[in-house]
Amino acid sequence: MQHFKTLSSYLDYLGLPRPEHPMLSVFNSKGDGYLPCPRESSPPITNDCYSISFKKFVEGNLNYGRTKYDFTNGALIFIAPRQVLQWDNSVVFERKGFSINFHEDFLKGTELAHQIKKYGFFSYSVNEALHLSPKEEKQIELIVENIEIEYQNNQDEFSKDIIISQLDTLLKYANRFYERQFLNRKEIASNLLEHFNQHLTEYFESGQLQEKGVPSIEQIADKMNVSQRYLSDILKKETGKTTTEHLQLYLIDEAKNMLLHPQKSVSEVAYELGFEYPQYFSRLFKKKEGISPSAYQQKHSLN
Incomplete structure (x- = not known):
């Protein structure tokens, strides 16, 4: 070139x-x-x-x-x-x-x-x-x-x-x-967030999560054919959350579903979600939910 x-x-x-x-x-x-x-x-x-x-x-x-x-x-x-x-x-x-x-x-x-x-x-x-x-x-x-x-x-x-x-x-x-x-771009932001979550779902369901770990924001933006900075700016302006926060929320939602199965340990859930260190997963979960993943699992298994 x-x-x-x-x-x-x-x-x-x-x-x-x-x-x-x-x-x-x-x-x-x-x-x-x-x-x-x-x-x-x-x-x-x-x-x-x-x-x-x-x-x-x-x-x-x-x-x-x-x-x-x-x-x-x-x-x-x-x-x-x-x-x-x-x-x-x-x-x-x-x-x-x-x-x-x-x-x-x-x-x-x-x-x-x-x-x-x-x-x-x-x-x-x-x-x-x-x-x-x-x-x-x-x-x-x-x-x-x-x-x-x-x-x-x-x-x-x-x-x-x-x-x-x-x-x-x-x-x-x-x-x-x-x-x-x-x-003035509420509709665009809504579509971007929908596509963002759609790409994450496809990534999870294809087994790439276990193989490659949690995708980077840059990887997701490339798949969506937009720049990382633009994706972050639009979502932050419209939703108040960054792309990283949206990714974390998606992972936490997946984790909450997985923790409903009492036979799965917190470490197993963390590894299946692509976290290299279960301790980091536990800290993130508690930060977002106000309760540790083990306490969440225990609470919902009792209900």
């Missing part, structure tokens, strides 16, 4: 102009009509740059991460360094839109270098991109215009700090808008 270490080499590959700054490029188009992708098609590629783009695709397929980009209403897309991109020769998008690309070293020595890693949307698959309302779109456009003005100006000792500040503001607004998007 081809990898681009510099911003200039990446833009050269795309057929775009060389950047005004060696580590930063800003493209902001306000025209009408349609625009083909600068490079007709591309096999999977990666680079060392962050990208923040707003585009409305008219047709074509852009593969980003696990899935195809198929939105027609436009979305704000965040791409982190070393994420995989691929597109075909049918990609066409509206001329209006922007793209800000900056090398990860552009942030070195700044607070944003640490803060940007906390924004979950940089780890999302493209089908989890941020959709903007017209009002939100205008707010983002104003920030991008400020960045573009500073980018086009003669660079001085204040330029980088001002641009970093504007990027920080843009990301904070994006974070706010993601919160809004999550609040």
Whole structure:
């Protein structure tokens, strides 16, 4: 897979102009009509740059991460360094839109270098991109215009700090808008939780639990074709519980059913549920149920 270490080499590959700054490029188009992708098609590629783009695709397929980009209403897309991109020769998008690309070293020595890693949307698959309302779109456009003005100006000792500040503001607004998007996704969250539990059931019933142990959240997210971070954010926002907590609740529910059989010891139940150490299972059970598994078994065997 081809990898681009510099911003200039990446833009050269795309057929775009060389950047005004060696580590930063800003493209902001306000025209009408349609625009083909600068490079007709591309096999999977990666680079060392962050990208923040707003585009409305008219047709074509852009593969980003696990899935195809198929939105027609436009979305704000965040791409982190070393994420995989691929597109075909049918990609066409509206001329209006922007793209800000900056090398990860552009942030070195700044607070944003640490803060940007906390924004979950940089780890999302493209089908989890941020959709903007017209009002939100205008707010983002104003920030991008400020960045573009500073980018086009003669660079001085204040330029980088001002641009970093504007990027920080843009990301904070994006974070706010993601919160809004999550609040409007009750049905999606419900479906995700249903699929989450369905995958766990299939995993248990196939015997993989005894063979491979408790599945990781990453494994489950991969099976669901979403990113681990997105799955966790959606479920946490809608249910108040993380994916790990949902996994633990599922295991505890299974354990409660198994403990109804008095012939099974607590250790046997723990091992059958994929726990390597029965002591950890007992602590988790008591934490969730307020009673030890042995006491739970004794209590219900007496009823």
